């Protein structure tokens with residue numbers, strides 16, 4: 001009887017854990033964003049931007065929102081490190097793809113890396129959030145050259161997106 005009630009109690013009050021991959025080419029601002037998320041949504045103070053170094057392995061951040069625990073995996077985005085990304089796909093529930101919206105010269109690289117992510121069979125159906133980073137938050141303007149999320153969406157022209165849950169958002173990792 002005790003185990004029955006204990007099981008019910010655990011079921012009602014346990015939080016579901018989701019794994020969220022933060023991907024994007026190097027210098028897009030992934031780690032800056034993760035550290036800001038930690039500061040804003042957990043008791044751990046994230047690193048300030050001037051103390052963040054290029055990611056070689058994996059950074060992990062955990063936050064809790066309403067009934068869910070979100071575990072973020074932030075991976076290195078240098079060309080040589082992108083081959084590691086797919087090792088995490090099978091256990092990922094969702095993907096946040098970060099693009100430096102002010103760096104148009106690297107859009108092509110960002111786009112082809114994203115297309116490869118979307119083609120992978122282990123991520124079929126995973127919801128996708130594409131962030132036009134270094135842009136803005138509400139009325140706060142970050143880099144003036146950064147393109148809007150609509151322009152970025154037009155540029156990426158991702159045909160395959162129609163079949164999955166996705167969203168474009170303009171953000172600034174500095175601002176959170």
Ligand SMILES: Nc1nc2c(ncn2[C@@H]2O[C@H](COP(=O)(O)OP(=O)(O)O)[C@@H](O)[C@H]2O)c(=O)[nH]1
Pocket residue numbers: 024025026027028029030031032033049050052053054055077133134135142143171172173174175
């Ligand atoms: N202006 C601006 N710079 C940013 C922002 N986010 C990151 N950066 C800068 O972009 C560079 C790369 O950031 P980092 O988080 O290491 O990128 P990652 O390689 O994708 O993890 C660093 O110099 C950051 O300070 C942002 O929202 N606005």
Ligand SMILES: [Mg+2]
Pocket residue numbers: 030031032053054055074075076077
């Ligand atoms: Mg990084």
